[in-house]
Amino acid sequence: MTNVLVWNEHRHERQKPDVAAVYPHGIHETIAAALREAGCTAATATLDEPEHGLTEAALATADVLVWWGHAAHEEVSDDVVERVRRHVMGGLGLIALHSAHYSKIFRRLMGTGCSVNWRVDGQRERVWVVDPAHPVAAGLDRCFEIAHEEMYGEFFDIPAPDELVFISWFKGGEVFRSGCAWHRGYGRVFYFRPGHETFPTYHDATVQKVIANAVRWAAQPGGRRTPPDSARREPLEPLEPLQ
Amino acid sequence: MTNVLVWNEHRHERQKPDVAAVYPHGIHETIAAALREAGCTAATATLDEPEHGLTEAALATADVLVWWGHAAHEEVSDDVVERVRRHVMGGLGLIALHSAHYSKIFRRLMGTGCSVNWRVDGQRERVWVVDPAHPVAAGLDRCFEIAHEEMYGEFFDIPAPDELVFISWFKGGEVFRSGCAWHRGYGRVFYFRPGHETFPTYHDATVQKVIANAVRWAAQPGGRRTPPDSARREPLEPLEPLQ
Amino acid sequence: MTNVLVWNEHRHERQKPDVAAVYPHGIHETIAAALREAGCTAATATLDEPEHGLTEAALATADVLVWWGHAAHEEVSDDVVERVRRHVMGGLGLIALHSAHYSKIFRRLMGTGCSVNWRVDGQRERVWVVDPAHPVAAGLDRCFEIAHEEMYGEFFDIPAPDELVFISWFKGGEVFRSGCAWHRGYGRVFYFRPGHETFPTYHDATVQKVIANAVRWAAQPGGRRTPPDSARREPLEPLEPLQ
Amino acid sequence: MTNVLVWNEHRHERQKPDVAAVYPHGIHETIAAALREAGCTAATATLDEPEHGLTEAALATADVLVWWGHAAHEEVSDDVVERVRRHVMGGLGLIALHSAHYSKIFRRLMGTGCSVNWRVDGQRERVWVVDPAHPVAAGLDRCFEIAHEEMYGEFFDIPAPDELVFISWFKGGEVFRSGCAWHRGYGRVFYFRPGHETFPTYHDATVQKVIANAVRWAAQPGGRRTPPDSARREPLEPLEPLQ
Numbered sequence: 001m002t003n004v005l006v007w008n009e010h011r012h013e014r015q016k017p018d019v020a021a022v023y024p025h026g027i028h029e030t031i032a033a034a035l036r037e038a039g040c041t042a043a044t045a046t047l048d049e050p051e052h053g054l055t056e057a058a059l060a061t062a063d064v065l066v067w068w069g070h071a072a073h074e075e076v077s078d079d080v081v082e083r084v085r086r087h088v089m090g091g092l093g094l095i096a097l098h099s100a101h102y103s104k105i106f107r108r109l110m111g112t113g114c115s116v117n118w119r120v121d122g123q124r125e126r127v128w129v130v131d132p133a134h135p136v137a138a139g140l141d142r143c144f145e146i147a148h149e150e151m152y153g154e155f156f157d158i159p160a161p162d163e164l165v166f167i168s169w170f171k172g173g174e175v176f177r178s179g180c181a182w183h184r185g186y187g188r189v190f191y192f193r194p195g196h197e198t199f200p201t202y203h204d205a206t207v208q209k210v211i212a213n214a215v216r217w218a219a220q221p222g223g224r225r226t227p228p229d230s231a232r233r234e235p236l237e238p239l240e241p242l243q
Numbered sequence: 244m245t246n247v248l249v250w251n252e253h254r255h256e257r258q259k260p261d262v263a264a265v266y267p268h269g270i271h272e273t274i275a276a277a278l279r280e281a282g283c284t285a286a287t288a289t290l291d292e293p294e295h296g297l298t299e300a301a302l303a304t305a306d307v308l309v310w311w312g313h314a315a316h317e318e319v320s321d322d323v324v325e326r327v328r329r330h331v332m333g334g335l336g337l338i339a340l341h342s343a344h345y346s347k348i349f350r351r352l353m354g355t356g357c358s359v360n361w362r363v364d365g366q367r368e369r370v371w372v373v374d375p376a377h378p379v380a381a382g383l384d385r386c387f388e389i390a391h392e393e394m395y396g397e398f399f400d401i402p403a404p405d406e407l408v409f410i411s412w413f414k415g416g417e418v419f420r421s422g423c424a425w426h427r428g429y430g431r432v433f434y435f436r437p438g439h440e441t442f443p444t445y446h447d448a449t450v451q452k453v454i455a456n457a458v459r460w461a462a463q464p465g466g467r468r469t470p471p472d473s474a475r476r477e478p479l480e481p482l483e484p485l486q
Numbered sequence: 487m488t489n490v491l492v493w494n495e496h497r498h499e500r501q502k503p504d505v506a507a508v509y510p511h512g513i514h515e516t517i518a519a520a521l522r523e524a525g526c527t528a529a530t531a532t533l534d535e536p537e538h539g540l541t542e543a544a545l546a547t548a549d550v551l552v553w554w555g556h557a558a559h560e561e562v563s564d565d566v567v568e569r570v571r572r573h574v575m576g577g578l579g580l581i582a583l584h585s586a587h588y589s590k591i592f593r594r595l596m597g598t599g600c601s602v603n604w605r606v607d608g609q610r611e612r613v614w615v616v617d618p619a620h621p622v623a624a625g626l627d628r629c630f631e632i633a634h635e636e637m638y639g640e641f642f643d644i645p646a647p648d649e650l651v652f653i654s655w656f657k658g659g660e661v662f663r664s665g666c667a668w669h670r671g672y673g674r675v676f677y678f679r680p681g682h683e684t685f686p687t688y689h690d691a692t693v694q695k696v697i698a699n700a701v702r703w704a705a706q707p708g709g710r711r712t713p714p715d716s717a718r719r720e721p722l723e724p725l726e727p728l729q
Numbered sequence: 730m731t732n733v734l735v736w737n738e739h740r741h742e743r744q745k746p747d748v749a750a751v752y753p754h755g756i757h758e759t760i761a762a763a764l765r766e767a768g769c770t771a772a773t774a775t776l777d778e779p780e781h782g783l784t785e786a787a788l789a790t791a792d793v794l795v796w797w798g799h800a801a802h803e804e805v806s807d808d809v810v811e812r813v814r815r816h817v818m819g820g821l822g823l824i825a826l827h828s829a830h831y832s833k834i835f836r837r838l839m840g841t842g843c844s845v846n847w848r849v850d851g852q853r854e855r856v857w858v859v860d861p862a863h864p865v866a867a868g869l870d871r872c873f874e875i876a877h878e879e880m881y882g883e884f885f886d887i888p889a890p891d892e893l894v895f896i897s898w899f900k901g902g903e904v905f906r907s908g909c910a911w912h913r914g915y916g917r918v919f920y921f922r923p924g925h926e927t928f929p930t931y932h933d934a935t936v937q938k939v940i941a942n943a944v945r946w947a948a949q950p951g952g953r954r955t956p957p958d959s960a961r962r963e964p965l966e967p968l969e970p971l972q
Contacts, residue, residue: 113958229842356715
């Protein structure tokens with residue numbers, strides 16, 4: 001059974017009534033509940049817990065970390081970011097959702113600025129599957145719709161994805177690479193675009209299915225490894241005789 | 244100076260008045276004239292010439308072959324397709340335009356079915372640049388528009404492009420990977436989507452710029468090489484002493 | 487349970503005593519037995535059976551096809567190759583072993599010449615893992631050795647792999663991309679280099695583990711689909727109102 | 730004409746007589762002289778200059794930055810690393826040489842640990858070309874040799890290269906992805922393995938040719954751009970009417 005840790009900034013829901021109306025228990029609880037329905041074990045953590053809830057123990061027992069952040073990226077401590085990064089290097093899966101494109105951990109893993117264009121217009125997003133045999137697209141039709149969403153538009157400043165699974169169409173005239181996979185160290189990283197806090201995106205059954213698919217794809221069988229750059233570093237003995 | 248050979252099926256223009264009205268001298272002549280303006284040397288060839296105009300000599304003197312075909316893909320002889328393929332393996336650049344996604348040579352180089360969804364609705368296409376530092380996108384803004392075009396929609400059944408440069412947005416709700424680069428043997432292949440025969444797409448200055456960019460990107464300095472699979476094939480001498 | 491069909495040319499074993507001594511029941515039986523040990527269901531097929539044993543029914547019930555061929559690539563009928571290709575497009579996994587780099591089906595799926603350099607010297611091959619988190623490398627150390635093998639050297643004329651898992655070192659001074667993954671249509675393709683017929687490579691436990699890993703990686707959950715280019719091709723209805 | 734800035738830690742040459750004997754004026758001067766021979770304009774900068782010689786002005790006038798560092802990676806200031814990173818995002822090419830795999834700027838751009846295995850044995854390295862049509866491999870044979878080098882072995886903890894150009898063979902039994910290209914922001918990054926300070930690698934004509942090829946490949950025509958994440962970030966106006 002896959003162990004998931006769902007992390008949420010959890011500020012908007014406590015500060016903005018319109019967000020609280022959509023996610024009364026927080027975005028993390030909505031996502032965690034959906035993952036439990038899908039057969040995963042799901043714990044949660046939030047920014048204002050000690051160590052943001054991302055203790056060594058919490059990370060060590062997770063197969064996959066789901067991340068939602070928006071307005072307080074800079075409040076996430078660099079030490080915790082480095083701790084998460086080290087776990088990803090050792091095999092922790094990471095699912096970065098929506099505005100997590102601008103989180104410290106995602107930018108750190110990408111090495112680029114990760115900026116996007118955007119517009120909160122509440123119009124339709126249509127997510128097209130461009131890699132229908134990819135595990136994250138399992139069980140989907142050729143596209144799915146989200147009735148009301150924030151728009152993200154290209155250019156999305158990321159390294160070219162190792163696997164591009166979804167491209168979004170927006171009514172206002174934009175496109176976006178909205179489902180992207182990368183491999184980093186022993187870990188797998190997936191970015192999934194939908195999920196603005198003022199819309200009920202994470203209550204949508206198809207969106208929940210995609211997140212569950214992504215979690216299963218990102219989970220490594222066999223557990224955590226020592227990250228490559230933490231391994232012993234002494235000169236390697238030659239395998240062939242040198243003289 | 245880059246030597247380009249522009250190939251066109253050249254049937255629609257002779258059979259359909261509405262196409263002849265847009266391309267009175269044929270699509271090939273419109274493209275060739277634009278490439279000459281851009282500083283290339285451009286010859287042309289068409290389906291109904293002997294050997295489809297794709298003689299060994301014509302191919303040997305070309306750096307890049309531009310290909311437009313639509314209704315008569317099956318009339319292109321397999322021998323000529325194999326000849327073109329061998330030249331691509333040896334370094335000939337290939338620019339496949341619009342319905343050339345279904346040409347024998349493009350499908351042969353891709354190894355997949357290369358099918359698309361489509362609709363001739365004459366609505367707006369907006370082409371977004373998703374790799375702004377790519378040479379084929381040189382001099383472009385973040386997107387460009389074509390007022391009236393045929394729609395192509397995903398899933399586009401291709402191998403994942405080595406480089407994805409453009410994604411198109413269509414008014415009817417679709418997206419498409421409309422600028423894709425691959426490397427095959429010593430050759431470079433670029434697919435560029437716009438260009439339905441009933442619309443004046445190839446008279447558009449931005450479209451012409453993209454094609455000229457693609458031609459320059461696909462041209463190999465240093466000329467044609469012996470394709471890898473035509474090279475001498477005897478056992479390789481060991482470089483290190485084996486005992 | 488994964489259903490595998492192991493195909494073998496099965497000529498060398500019947501014609502050459504030195505090969506028969508190593509694979510008395512044929513390479514296919516050695517591989518099939520190892521896959522059964524690993525928990526798969528494995529059937530076999532060979533060149534000289536009717537339709538090379540690759541009937542529509544045999545392919546339809548397979549999740550993955552393992553292919554070994556060497557001296558008789560040209561005797562495989564084009565119709566059967568096209569049938570296999572169609573199944574791969576619909577989701578059949580394909581594992582191409584050793585000299586299958588030059589098989590019709592592998593070259594057809596790659597679109598390139600797929601030639602290699604070689605030398606039958608019976609020296610040591612050391613296979614290095616360059617993507618240790620890849621499912622095909624599960625359970626392996628940083629490298630594994632094969633005491634006696636044929637050498638294959640670069641340049642290997644393939645499209646750049648979507649995923650590069652292994653690189654081989656050869657005593658005579660060469661390297662080779664010996665574990666390569668591609669996605670074609672709905673199918674997954676893996677090339678694995680070791681396996682010359684005069685050496686007991688397929689009796690090696692690590693080689694057997696790699697092949698079983700590759701089979702599990704290439705098997706698509708959910709069964710065969712209609713290949714993209716066999717789907718209905720009528721104009722797509724617009725999802726958005728066009729006026 | 731391409732403007733190159735060659736950066737060197739320049740400590741070993743001043744502290745170790747055996748290094749000074751090989752590079753009496755510093756590794757940077759040897760490389761810069763070779764680049765001037767190849768038709769580039771080359772300036773130099775070193776760690777112990779103010780701001781490590783990497784002032785805003787010095788970076789702004791460079792098309793490509795060549796980087797060699799080894800023992801003092803941690804002494805490079807984070808502010809300067811961020812400045813270099815911003816320039817790469819805006820189009821500055823970066824050539825990371827040998828032990829620069831572990832430099833702050835390279836690791837920052839990769840997002841992974843970038844560790845390697847190694848052994849200073851002074852044995853033969855043979856560098857194989859696995860993408861012979863790549864501009865960085867222009868003019869090379871199928872492989873080239875370096876008589877005496879340090880060994881680097883896999884696993885090299887990098888994101889899968891966008892383009893893999895070279896693989897090295899080492900006498901002691903190892904392989905290494907020794908020529909790797911990535912795209913980051915508007916910039917191009919190339920890692921080239923050879924170049925241990927105690928060996929005359931940078932005096933070798935083929936190594937010099939590769940570095941000059943890499944510089945030309947990494948230089949962006951059209952000059953520096955505003956990095957994507959420094960661009961104005963206000964909501965995007967819709968291109969299509971939303972109602």
